[in-house]
Amino acid sequence: MRGERQLRTMVAGEPPAPRTEEARHPALVMQRLHENKLALCAALEAIADALPDGVCRAECLRIASLLVPLLRQAHAYEDDVIFPAFAAAAPDADLTIHRLRVEHVEDESFADEVTEILLAVGHGEPITNAEAMGFMLRGLFETLRRHIAFEREHVLPAILG
Numbered sequence: 402m403r404g405e406r407q408l409r410t411m412v413a414g415e416p417p418a419p420r421t422e423e424a425r426h427p428a429l430v431m432q433r434l435h436e437n438k439l440a441l442c443a444a445l446e447a448i449a450d451a452l453p454d455g456v457c458r459a460e461c462l463r464i465a466s467l468l469v470p471l472l473r474q475a476h477a478y479e480d481d482v483i484f485p486a487f488a489a490a491a492p493d494a495d496l497t498i499h500r501l502r503v504e505h506v507e508d509e510s511f512a513d514e515v516t517e518i519l520l521a522v523g524h525g526e527p528i529t530n531a532e533a534m535g536f537m538l539r540g541l542f543e544t545l546r547r548h549i550a551f552e553r554e555h556v557l558p559a560i561l562g
């Protein structure tokens with residue numbers, strides 16, 4: 402479809418469409434998505450560090466609203482664009498890709514649970530078990546950071562060719 406659009410644009414003599422996200426190299430898009438996820442991790446860590454008395458309830462609501470949508474967006478792009486490119490560049494990577502896809506599903510499920518807690522705290526519920534909440538938050542951001550570190554080390558270099 403993009404080809405047809407470009408062709409029509411060229412035929413019509415119109416200027417090329419503005420450079421969109423999808424027109425960038427997939428590795429650059431992936432890097433930006435990773436940066437967004439790492440910013441989320443930092444925010445989750447700040448909440449965990451502030452437990453229980455220093456937690457900002459508005460920040461909990463902000464992160465609750467961003468967490469799952471941002472992960473879904475990043476995972477969808479990796480599943481649809483990055484992993485096929487990785488498979489083409491590294492034909493023996495099937496098991497690795499399978500593992501990364503499974504981690505995406507697990508991370509989204511984990512993020513759903515964390516979102517519920519952040520929403521509850523954000524809406525004013527008392528933090529009855531700060532240790533358990535901190536354990537969950539740390540579990541999520543540490544898992545996300547490990548996943549990102551692996552993709553940076555093994556997937557990005559492969560798709561950059």
Ligand SMILES: [Fe+2]
Nearest residue numbers: 479501548552
């Ligand atoms: Fe990923």
